[in-house]
Amino acid sequence: MLRVSEPTLGAEECAALADVIERAWITMGPRVSAFEEAFAVAQGCSHAVAVSSCTAGLHLSLVALGIGPGDEVLVPAMTFVATASSVLHAGASPVFVDIASLSTPVMSLADAERRLTPRTRAILLVHFAGYVVDRDAWTAFARTHDLILIEDAAHAAGNPAAGTCGAAAIFSFYGNKNMTTAEGGMIVTEDARLADALRRRRAHGLTSTGFERLNGRSPNYDVTCLGFNYRMDELRAAMGLAQLRHLAGWNRRRRRLTALYRVHLRDEAPGVIMPFADLPAREDVESACHIMPVVLPAEASREDVMRRLLADGVQTTIHYPPCHLLSFYRSREPDVALPLAEEFGRRELTLPLHPGLDPADVAHVCRSLAGALRAVRTDRRELSDAMAG
Ligand SMILES: *Cc1c(COP(=O)(O)O)cnc(C)c1O
Numbered sequence: 001m002l003r004v005s006e007p008t009l010g011a012e013e014c015a016a017l018a019d020v021i022e023r024a025w026i027t028m029g030p031r032v033s034a035f036e037e038a039f040a041v042a043q044g045c046s047h048a049v050a051v052s053s054c055t056a057g058l059h060l061s062l063v064a065l066g067i068g069p070g071d072e073v074l075v076p077a078m079t080f081v082a083t084a085s086s087v088l089h090a091g092a093s094p095v096f097v098d099i100a101s102l103s104t105p106v107m108s109l110a111d112a113e114r115r116l117t118p119r120t121r122a123i124l125l126v127h128f129a130g131y132v133v134d135r136d137a138w139t140a141f142a143r144t145h146d147l148i149l150i151e152d153a154a155h156a157a158g159n160p161a162a163g164t165c166g167a168a169a170i171f172s173f174y175g176n177k178n179m180t181t182a183e184g185g186m187i188v189t190e191d192a193r194l195a196d197a198l199r200r201r202r203a204h205g206l207t208s209t210g211f212e213r214l215n216g217r218s219p220n221y222d223v224t225c226l227g228f229n230y231r232m233d234e235l236r237a238a239m240g241l242a243q244l245r246h247l248a249g250w251n252r253r254r255r256r257l258t259a260l261y262r263v264h265l266r267d268e269a270p271g272v273i274m275p276f277a278d279l280p281a282r283e284d285v286e287s288a289c290h291i292m293p294v295v296l297p298a299e300a301s302r303e304d305v306m307r308r309l310l311a312d313g314v315q316t317t318i319h320y321p322p323c324h325l326l327s328f329y330r331s332r333e334p335d336v337a338l339p340l341a342e343e344f345g346r347r348e349l350t351l352p353l354h355p356g357l358d359p360a361d362v363a364h365v366c367r368s369l370a371g372a373l374r375a376v377r378t379d380r381r382e383l384s385d386a387m388a389g
Helices: 011-023 030-043 054-064 081-089 109-114 135-144 192-202 210-214 234-268 281-285 302-311 327-332 339-347 359-388
Strands: 047-051 072-076 093-097 120-126 148-152 168-172 185-189 292-295 348-351
Touching (some): 030 047, 030 234, 047 192, 054 168, 054 185, 054 192, 109 135, 120 135, 135 148, 234 292, 234 359, 302 359
Parallel strands (some): 120 148
Antiparallel strands (some): 047 185, 292 348
16 A cells, blocks of 8 residues: 555664663753754754654743734644644734635635734744745735734755744654654744743743752752643654754755656646646755655546545545634634635645655556546546436
8 A cells, every 4th residue: 555654764763762761861951952952953954852742832822922812823724734733823814815726725815815813923834745836925915914924834854944934943753754752843033032932841840950950959849830741751852863864865865856747737637736846946946745646537536536545545635624614613703704714724635745656656646547537537427427317
């Protein structure tokens, strides 16, 4: 079975985990610091703060940036639910924004502008599929309207453009992301004071860490703000260090496989839209290529296509059901209509993409998809012929 995503794990991760166990300091300590430093260097950022998940990091960043009750935050409807739920947890309101187009399924600047109100305080930009699109335009938009720009970079670890436009950018190391610590996340920022605030708030608002107290550096502590327990631990950090060493190579492989998908699909499945295939060269070559989304022809039944691909040993998924249509958000705001995100949500199909695939796998997926689309068309024709006859 060719899976949509698959972590690359092996002897290095085993050795890293065993080493932590042998040293017997398992909670946040020197390995977390080393992972933060290495990630900041790899991502080209000044400060990195490790957290227990990207969702925790989004919540922590919003709170530390002073976003709360009464504030509105612009979020794309085409994202994972954590983008919106972190805004609600901070006490603010997410305002869903449509996507730019089916071929560029990221937050639309024009629609964002329409949804501004006097209460809009921030924008939570999602680097969908690992592409950082229109960075300069978003920076200018935030400056013009005096908004705080925050990057949900869950898809974009290793993209050098991620973390370069927001007050903070938050990465995910969940098991299906480009690098993983099973659960985990990282916040990067250029602002030293924000980094300090994030460090303090991730650990109960304490002025010192357990590791510092044990090592006699500061026996006492005070609590100076309302904090959380959003710490990362040494096991995850050790695994993260091992994974990070391979990230650039894995992302190169993802880009090569993506390029190959585009060549095959252009030839073999002409009715299929390939998002991000027409981006400016720089935005394309820097992509972390987290997933391989395609948009099926409007008349094709996605369920049938998915079933046929599965029979050929190809797993597929959907990124995403639009957030504003999920029951919880629907019941809060029944009238939100975002036609492009809804159409994308109906027609999108995510094909397998991870460094464990080879060119023959990509060829197989494309052949299988082309065959499924032909079969679905034939079925429809026979059905309509039968009905006409
Ligand atoms: C995975 C993901 C998250 C949440 O990451 P966790 O580390 O699982 O909390 C947030 N936003 C997006 C866009 C994601 O894909």
